Amino acid sequence: MLDPIFNRLRPLLTETLPYDVPVNFSNEYLFVSEARKSLLSDSETKFLDTQYRRRLKDSEYTVPFSYPIRRTGRSPNKISIVHPLQQLQTADFIFDYSETILLECSESKSSLRAPFEVLPAVSKKELKRFGDVKKIGIPHVAPEDGKLDLGFAPSFFSIRKYNLLDKFHNSNEIIRLESKFPLMRSVDVTKCFFNIYTHSITWAVKGKGYSKQHANKYSFEGRFDTLMQRSNYNETNGIVVGPEVSRIFAEIIFQKVDENIHHDLRSRGLQSEREYAIRRYVDDYFLFASDERTLQIIYDSVERNLEDYKLYLNDRKSRAYKRPFVTNITRAKQGVSDVSKRIVALSAQELAADDQDQVEIYHQFRQALEDLRIIVSDNGASFAEATGSTYFQITRAVRHLRKHSESVSGETETDLVNRVRSIIRILFYIVSSDFRVSPIFRTYQIVEEIILIEKNLRSSEAEAMRDRLVFEICELISANLSDETGLDDGKLSLEACNLLLLGSMIGPKSFPEQDIVKELSKRLQNSDSLSYFSFVALMYLYGNAGDGFSSYVDGIAGTMLGIIGEKKDDVRTDTEAYLIMSDFLSCPFVTHDHKRNALKTVYGVEGFPNDTIDRLALHVAFVDWKGARTSHFLKRKRLQPVYHLLG
Numbered sequence: 311m312l313d314p315i316f317n318r319l320r321p322l323l324t325e326t327l328p329y330d331v332p333v334n335f336s337n338e339y340l341f342v343s344e345a346r347k348s349l350l351s352d353s354e355t356k357f358l359d360t361q362y363r364r365r366l367k368d369s370e371y372t373v374p375f376s377y378p379i380r381r382t383g384r385s386p387n388k389i390s391i392v393h394p395l396q397q398l399q400t401a402d403f404i405f406d407y408s409e410t411i412l413l414e415c416s417e418s419k420s421s422l423r424a425p426f427e428v429l430p431a432v433s434k435k436e437l438k439r440f441g442d443v444k445k446i447g448i449p450h451v452a453p454e455d456g457k458l459d460l461g462f463a464p465s466f467f468s469i470r471k472y473n474l475l476d477k478f479h480n481s482n483e484i485i486r487l488e489s490k491f492p493l494m495r496s497v498d499v500t501k502c503f504f505n506i507y508t509h510s511i512t513w514a515v516k517g518k519g520y521s522k523q524h525a526n527k528y529s530f531e532g533r534f535d536t537l538m539q540r541s542n543y544n545e546t547n548g549i550v551v552g553p554e555v556s557r558i559f560a561e562i563i564f565q566k567v568d569e570n571i572h573h574d575l576r577s578r579g580l581q582s583e584r585e586y587a588i589r590r591y592v593d594d595y596f597l598f599a600s601d602e603r604t605l606q607i608i609y610d611s612v613e614r615n616l617e618d619y620k621l622y623l624n625d626r627k628s629r630a631y632k633r634p635f636v637t638n639i640t641r642a643k644q645g646v647s648d649v650s651k652r653i654v655a656l657s658a659q660e661l662a663a664d665d666q667d668q669v670e671i672y673h674q675f676r677q678a679l680e681d682l683r684i685i686v687s688d689n690g691a692s693f694a695e696a697t698g699s700t701y702f703q704i705t706r707a708v709r710h711l712r713k714h715s716e717s718v719s720g721e722t723e724t725d726l727v728n729r730v731r732s733i734i735r736i737l738f739y740i741v742s743s744d745f746r747v748s749p750i751f752r753t754y755q756i757v758e759e760i761i762l763i764e765k766n767l768r769s770s771e772a773e774a775m776r777d778r779l780v781f782e783i784c785e786l787i788s789a790n791l792s793d794e795t796g797l798d799d800g801k802l803s804l805e806a807c808n809l810l811l812l813g814s815m816i817g818p819k820s821f822p823e824q825d826i827v828k829e830l831s832k833r834l835q836n837s838d839s840l841s842y843f844s845f846v847a848l849m850y851l852y853g854n855a856g857d858g859f860s861s862y863v864d865g866i867a868g869t870m871l872g873i874i875g876e877k878k879d880d881v882r883t884d885t886e887a888y889l890i891m892s893d894f895l896s897c898p899f900v901t902h903d904h905k906r907n908a909l910k911t912v913y914g915v916e917g918f919p920n921d922t923i924d925r926l927a928l929h930v931a932f933v934d935w936k937g938a939r940t941s942h943f944l945k946r947k948r949l950q951p952v953y954h955l956l957g
Contacts, residue, residue: 315345321401321555324465328389328552330379330747332846333754333808334934336943339896340394343929354926361913362930363395364882368536371544372396375842375885379804380746382694389552392541393885394892394932400555403537404466410530412467414515415561418568419582422478422591424561426470467558475591476698484635487587491598493605494635497612497628499621502593503556504548508535510619511559514566534559557592563619564590570615571608578607588612595623638689642696645685650703653678653736657707657729661714661722668725675732679739686743693743701752704737708759715766727771730763731778738782745790750808755944757816780821783813788826797830800837802844806830810847815937818854827851835865842886845870846893846933853899853935867900871907878912889932895923896931 322337322344347355366372372393378386392400404411408428415424472478487494499505515531527536538549538559549556568590572582580586586608587598595612599605613623631637656675662668686696711729718726737756741749757779764772787809794806802810810830813821821827831851834844845866852862874894877887891912895905902920909915909923918926934940 318405319344319401321404321466322397325404325467325554325558326392326397326400328391330389330552330804331391332804332843332933333751333811333944334850334937334940335846335932336934336939337394337397337932338939338943339928339931340397344398347929350925350929351922354922354929357913357915357926358929361915363398366395366399366540368540371540371542371883373543373880373884374541374550375889376550377804377843382692382744382746387551390542390550391885391889392550392553393883393888395882395888396537396541400537400541400553403533404555404558407530407533408466411558411562415558415565418565418590420568420572420588420590421470421561421565422472422475422589423557424470424565425467425558427468429465429468472591475594478589478591479640483589487589487598488633488635491587491600492633493599493602494631494633495597495605495609495628496631497595497597497609497623497625499593499595499616500624502621503551503560505621506549506560506563507620508538508546508549510563511535511538513619514563534562560592564593567615567619567621570618571611574611574615575608578611580604580607639691639695642686642689642691643699645689646682646696647699647703649678649681649685650700653733654703654707654710657710657733661718662725663719663721668728671725672728672732675729675736679732679736682736682740693740694746694749697740697744700740701749701756704733705756705759707733708756708763712759712763715763718766723767723771726763727767727775730760730775734760734775734778734782738786742786742789745786745805747804747808750805750812751944754808754812754815755941757812758941761816776817777820780813780817780824783809783816783821784824784826787813787830791826791830794830796841797833798837800834800840800844802830802834802841802847804843807843807847810851811937811940814851814854815940819856819858822851822855822859831862835862835869839873840866840869842889842893845890849897849899850933850935850937853897854937863899867894867904870894870900871904871911874908875911881912892930893933893935896927896933896935898927898935 319341322341327337343358347358350358372395374390374392376388376390378388381387412425412427415421415426418424471483472481478484511534512529512531527533538556539546542548542550549559568588571588575582575586582588585600586604588608589596589598597605597608597612599608609623616623653675656671656678659671662671682697682700686693689696708730711726711733714722714726737753741753760775760779764775767775787806790806794803796802810827813824813827822831831848834840834848840848848866849863852859852866870890871894874887874891877884877890880887881891882888891908894900894908902923905923906916906918909918934943
């Protein structure tokens with residue numbers, strides 16, 4: 311098994327960061343640095359332990375880095391990256407109290423998503439010996455669910471029962487409930503995480519009356535309460551949105567609410583699973599009953615018991631269903647799935663040499679896109695709600711085309727190129743209709759697969775394919791530029807940040823020359839400041855573009871050095887300031903002199919030679935500046951490469 315220190319640090323990889331971050335951002339360097347500090351010299355280790363990464367005191371709070379992300383057909387949601395120093399505290403807490411967390415999350419039979427067990431950590435040798443990761447208990451999130459493939463993720467906890475809500479809707483469990491109960495009502499909690507009162511964790515574990523008289527900050531619940539406060543300005547009203555640890559915190563509270571609801575309904579003579587049933591996925595409730603009166607009694611009980619914890623149902627989002635519980639979204643998903651499989655079948659067909667056959671195949675791809683549009687429109691659904699499985703099927707289609715490219719001839723190259731272009735058009739149409747971080751991540755992975763085809767094409771066709779990809783990304787940026795309301799203040803949205811990173815990966819030299827990219831970049835650089843996302847996107851864009859853009863790199867570095875000077879007293883408290891300082895030091899495009907100036911400004915450190923700064927860069931990094939590990943990040947931290955980052 312792995313070294314115990316790896317086990318203790320594992321929560322950093324999966325439990326402490328939100329899903330929605332820049333595509334080249336992760337905690338891997340932090341994880342490995344903490345495990346491998348012994349490789350550094352005494353002076354370098356001293357800098358990390360006593361200055362840069364000195365642990366927080368119990369009384370010290372931090373300010374999260376909060377930013378909006380787009381949601382399906384709703385207003386943007388604010389999520390947060392917690393300060394890395396606080397994340398280290400969180401990882402320790404999860405490791406130390408893992409069994410207590412599992413116990414507190416095991417009480418409710420209504421819960422559809424809760425920590426179930428601590429997953430075993432495996433070494434490189436053991437992973438190779440076992441082969442299939444699913445056989446050793448590492449969780450696998452099916453790619454067809456519209457999420458990233460997490461098959462190799464070293465998650466600290468496994469999840470019971472469903473890691474995605476869609477899995478419940480497609481399960482045998484929902485069919486059994488439908489067979490038993492003709493009525494269902496769904497409802498969620500209004501701004502759940504923003505309204506959670508941190509002290510209510512103690513009410514859930516020990517009871518409200520006991521808690522008010524015997525509060526103990528050193529108990530499990532007391533420490534968890536303090537941890538969530540220290541992560542969020544010392545606030546007791548609301549917890550940060552994004553990290554898995556926040557869902558764990560909420561789950562413990564909701565488990566107690568579930569227990570209280572069932573106790574209340576038993577006192578009214580109602581028996582669970584016979585006269586009613588309740589299922590809950592985080593803060594989404596699904597209520598089942600045989601008649602309207604019973605359904606209303608259940609609803610009222612849920613509402614009352616949530617109010618005891620200062621939580622409130624969102625009546626505006628309440629929906630009632632009669633058996634069968636099939637919605638327009640369900641119908642749209644089925645139709646989209648059928649068309650997506652048709653796209654795979656078209657891609658799998660042998661390449662055609664005959665001109666007429668090539669035209670027919672092209673028209674069939676075009677018809678598939680039309681059918682996708684019609685299905686979504688006719689069912690009154692959105693692409694975000696219906697097209698999750700499409701990314702998985704498009705990946706399969708591209709892999710068929712990659713296989714074909716290995717034996718392509720002069721007569722069949724036109725057919726192959728037309729198929730690739732058709733896939734690109736379908737992919738970017740869907741992303742443009744569902745412009746969120748997760749689809750952009752999936753697009754990044756698919757584009758990586760598409761680029762592998764070009765080595766088997768003539769250079770002119772390969773170049774044209776890259777140009778088409780760059781064009782599609784620029785169209786996406788242009789279509790959403792009006793939503794970039796923070797550009798003149800130096801703030802770039804996460805979605806736009808990831809598009810710039812994707813465009814740079816495809817065309818490192820050509821993409822920065824595109825008019826829309828120049829416009830966006832100019833507006834950002836004309837501002838008095840740059841946000842962390844703006845810094846990451848612009849420095850990656852121009853740093854990887856070659857010597858012709860060195861003046862841009864120097865200008866960005868100078869701006870960031872000024873920002874570091876302004877925020878020098880906030881680095882230990884403010885998450886964005888800490889991330890800016892960290893990746894300014896880690897960035898290979900920033901000169902050593904600039905880095906020495908930053909070290910002197912913030913920490914009073916002088917005299918570090920270039921090789922020391924270069925070694926420390928890997929220990930302070932959060933961004934993969936060269937893109938070498940970005941594909942790895944998107945596969946959610948495959949186990950064995952993580953442990954070899956620092957040699």
